[in-house]
Amino acid sequence: MRSGSTRGAAPAALLCAVAVLLLGACGTQVAGRETSPSATALPWTLSAPIRTTGAELADDQRTLTISSDVPSGPNPCVRHLKAVLTEPVANSVRVQVTFDSPSGDRRSGCTGTTTAKTRVRLPEPLGDRELVVGMSTVFTTEGAHLPALRLCGDLGCTPPATGCTAPSYEQALKEIGAPAHTYRNAEHCDGKWLVLDFSWRAGPACEDTTTGACNSHVSDRWFYKAGKSGWKSFFRTAAGGCQGVQDREPAFPTALCASLEPLSPSPSP
Template sequence: MWQRGIRTVVLGATMVILAGCGSETVDTGEEATGASTAWTLAAPLRIDGVRTSDGGRSLAVDAEVPDGAGDCVRSLRGELDTVEHGTVYVRVTYETRSLDRASGCTGTQRVEATVKLGEPLGARRVMVNSRDVYTPAGAAPPALRHCGENGCDPTPPRCTPSSYRQAINDTDIPEHTSGEERGCDDAWLVLDLSTRTGPVCGDPGDGCSSGVSQRWFYRAETSGWRPVTTNGDAGCAGVHKLLPELPERLCASLPRLDRG
């Protein structure tokens, strides 16, 4: 069986800029007046997207930053760091006082930072703040494609365990899900996916002791297996109502799915 991998990233109220750089408190000179105005250099809470502009000579980076009733962000900057091994490294920073609980900067807002590259991006990837990677490969210009947990170059669709694991990872299903291959060729994949449930799994019940099953049908695309539909009926009659082009050899011997 292939266990669905989940990567968890824990973010604080404000991510301090880049490993090795630490945090920096900016002296505003207002402390003499008694005002609480400690500004800290920080990186965005999250990067929401990257796209090219100016003929590929600039990047527009959509970022999530603190927001509130007062001034929460200033001096937003996008900078080119270096270009190495086919990757453009950029930094997005700003100053914030959201670390001060009295500042009222408890919300978030979306902002756009511009990074000047000097020359067209071309086919190179972009890494933002040593964390998020984007690529023009497989993207719809001017947007770049975010490289997810399968990397920038997903495994091609194949009838192999590693390719099945990627199919499970790319399916909108809960944690604690495993899969059993029911049929595969160069164009189609059939997987029975079983999800364990219970309080250990984050659900009511006695332990991770029960389960919910689904049968997923996937179509091969250049980026990997794409989930198309689900159907738990025996044989081909049920799935052919939804997916008539599925070859009969992949569904004729399918048993009725026990949903747990």
């Protein structure tokens, strides 16, 4: 009798062991699904476009269509896209484009970009006012091929004419990304070619102007050629005279470089 009971208990124990393993495996899979990032609700937050790429003005002179780069991916990445008028400033119309997106979390898959369009209607015709989208993207009807508005550059919608003028020299400094608070030392210009010497502070910020440490500065020299949209840099050197620049550009006039003195290689007081 005991032998028969033992033989019957063995299959029962085996079945219990298999059941435990199966249930354990199922439990592991369910737990995995519950913690999977794809099943986790990601937060949708208020966002602004990566950049604004274009604007069009309808025939009614009031309806604006604004094109912006927004996040994209295999799942929905943008909702509630809208353009809203904000307070006008000076001779401009200001518009803010916003949308909701989960792109702040890379698990959303919203790592690409696509172009999206949204419309806003002005209370009155745009006229000759500039359109400012966001903080600094500016469009104008001046010189535009309507219905598309013209996107203005870093120098504004009406950049200074290339020439031997202070605004044109400022454009030349921006063209090479001169440091903030740069000041011009000398300009040699004939309308087609330009040499620009400039300096910027290199010492610590302090009020004591009696020591060289507070007044030290670094000097630089750039050479430019006039282009269709402003001065275009082509050479940089601290050397004096004409040899370096004329090796690079033989047509550069000697009258603009013959009197150039070498620049100091280290900060000067």
